[in-house]
Amino acid sequence: MDLLEARGLVKIFGKLTALNGADLAVAENEFHGLIGPNGSGKSTLMKCVAGAEIPTSGTVTFGGRDISRASPAERARAGMSLKFQITSVLPALTLYDNILLALQAQTSLPRLVFSRTRGILHDRAMAMLEQFRLVDRAADPASALSHGQQQWLEIAMALAPEPKLLLLDEPTGGMSLEERRVTGELLQPIKKRCSLVIVEHDLDFIRDICDRLTVLDQGGVLDCGSVQHIQSSARVQEVYLRRA
Numbered sequence: 620m621d622l623l624e625a626r627g628l629v630k631i632f633g634k635l636t637a638l639n640g641a642d643l644a645v646a647e648n649e650f651h652g653l654i655g656p657n658g659s660g661k662s663t664l665m666k667c668v669a670g671a672e673i674p675t676s677g678t679v680t681f682g683g684r685d686i687s688r689a690s691p692a693e694r695a696r697a698g699m700s701l702k703f704q705i706t707s708v709l710p711a712l713t714l715y716d717n718i719l720l721a722l723q724a725q726t727s728l729p730r731l732v733f734s735r736t737r738g739i740l741h742d743r744a745m746a747m748l749e750q751f752r753l754v755d756r757a758a759d760p761a762s763a764l765s766h767g768q769q770q771w772l773e774i775a776m777a778l779a780p781e782p783k784l785l786l787l788d789e790p791t792g793g794m795s796l797e798e799r800r801v802t803g804e805l806l807q808p809i810k811k812r813c814s815l816v817i818v819e820h821d822l823d824f825i826r827d828i829c830d831r832l833t834v835l836d837q838g839g840v841l842d843c844g845s846v847q848h849i850q851s852s853a854r855v856q857e858v859y860l861r862r863a
């Protein structure tokens with residue numbers, strides 16, 4: 620059974636059909652890329668999975684549970700994490716405090732006050748900063764980071780609740796080539812702990828890190844399969860050539 624199964628998602632905004640019966644299936648520990656031309660429905664599909672939009676029809680199942688009508692907070696508690704939406708960097712706070720806040724958000728107040736949780740949180744915060752190559756900047760305000768480093772801090776914060784599924788919408792937007800390369804390296808180790816759905820326009824980046832791809836076109840799934848399958852798909856090539 621897949622960890623995430625979105626079936627027949629339709630999303631209509633007024634007269635515009637953004638999703639036209641789209642499916643998305645993601646296994647445990649799978650990195651899954653969502654690609655397609657501008658306006659094909661990628662962000663809308665991500666939002667329907669995360670609960671930021673409720674689909675007009677269709678179902679979303681997560682860990683075997685129907686969460687089609689669940690709120691974003693309920694989905695977060697079930698183990699989904701979305702960068703930008705649930706966490707966000709506070710620029711005036713240090714990197715350490717930003718990470719600590721993200722970790723504390725999942726810890727109840729009595730546990731924080733009465734237990735040794737604070738020591739554990741310190742160790743976890745430092746480990747996450749280390750993992751995202753930000754430990755040397757722990758005492759700096761988040762506003763002092765480069766654009767790429769801010770994105771890495773956001774990803775680290777989204778991982779703080781130890782989600783089963785991480786959703787990233789264009790995480791490398793505005794990054795340099797070198798920052799993109801490092802982002803790929805930083806994401807690889809999280810495969811041991813969770814699945815990933817990632818929307819990206821950079822096809823080289825997504826091809827390098829993903830196991831499987833879903834290609835959207837005009838709100839529907841054009842093709843889905845391994846990176847190799849998608850690369851040799853005549854239907855996909857036709858759409859990308861048509862738009863080029």
Ligand SMILES: Nc1ncnc2c1ncn2[C@@H]1O[C@H](COP(=O)(O)OP(=O)(O)OP(=O)(O)O)[C@@H](O)[C@H]1O
Nearest residue numbers: 632635636637655656657658659660661662663664
């Ligand atoms: N809240 C909304 N209200 C009205 N129309 C919307 C809304 N959100 C998205 N749309 C429309 O739905 C269609 C799909 O948009 P979406 O952002 O999902 O596409 P996308 O594939 O993520 O595009 P891009 O690659 O440009 O980010 C577009 O025509 C868009 O204008």
